[in-house]
Amino acid sequence: MTKLKLGALSDDRPIKLTVELPAAVHRDLVAYASALAAETGGQPVPPERLVSPMLTRFMDTDRGFRKHRATGG
Template sequence: MPELKLARLPDRTPIKLTISVLPDLHQALQDYARIYAEAYAREEPIVELIPAILTSFLDSDRGFARAREALGKGN
């Protein structure tokens, strides 16, 4: 088998989650989607924005990154 510079790509199969949110969070997400559309002149459904919002949050949480690294799951 040849050795490639590019490592094998990780599993990118989406996993569907179903969540319930309180009305105030739902309103905030609707507002975020509206502001996003104004900022980028492109509407995105809330269900498309939520994974990006969660990823951004987790990527910016240094305490989480350190704890995850201690678990051996850091990047």
């Protein structure tokens, strides 16, 4: 199996945010949750729990964003 970019999810204090996603993105989140559970040996998490760690991972690996933050932007 391919190593997923996300690991086990941390239990962090949530901030409520409402977003609308295309149905295809929701289906992919459900499939990702299933793949993550298979990889980590846990139970699939609700798809909404994946959004925050995925966005965090995306921003952490975006070189342009890191450069912008480093310059005080």
